[in-house]
Ligand code: GDP
């Protein structure tokens with residue numbers, strides 16, 4: 812099957828956490844990169860889900876829009892899932908995660924009334940490997956409490972867990988339909 816329309820995924824989180832780097836890493840060779848007039852960039856990724864299924868993903872990068880309340884519903888309208896990203900070396904960016912999640916939930920539900928699937932990305936794990944591993948249980952608890960379907964330690968720099976996190980999100984989107 813080929814999905815008729817690309818599935819729109821949002822990548823949000825504080826400035827400098829690595830959103831653009833993650834998207835660039837994920838879409839690397841086979842990508843088209845556009846700058847939308849409304850001030851968000853988007854990139855297209857073709858994901859070979861299984862031998863019979865190709866999934867097209869449109870990843871929205873909120874370039875320069877990293878302030879709460881600035882995101883309009885327009886960005887969220889067709890979104891099926893999201894990554895919320897923080898930087899493991901900067902605790903303040905983790906403290907902002909719940910605000911990003913609340914903002915998303917307040918602006919968006921799927922046409923079938925279900926919430927969109929959101930995966931939490933603890934990025935730059937190449938710089939601070941131990942910090943979160945020691946807090947694994949707390950992270951699981953945090954995700955449960957705030958309605959994330961899961962979380963991954965990622966590194967855009969070293970290409971750790973980006974593909975895995977994406978497959979995980981798509982799996983949840985497919986299950987949500
Ligand atoms: P954005 O503002 O969220 O889009 O963040 P950027 O993608 O522009 O990244 C901000 C800075 O963090 C840049 O200097 C990146 O090179 C760096 N960066 C992004 N991801 C990683 C990572 O996984 N590890 C490390 N060490 N640096 C990263």
Ligand code: MG
Nearest residue numbers: 830831874875
């Ligand atoms: Mg950026």
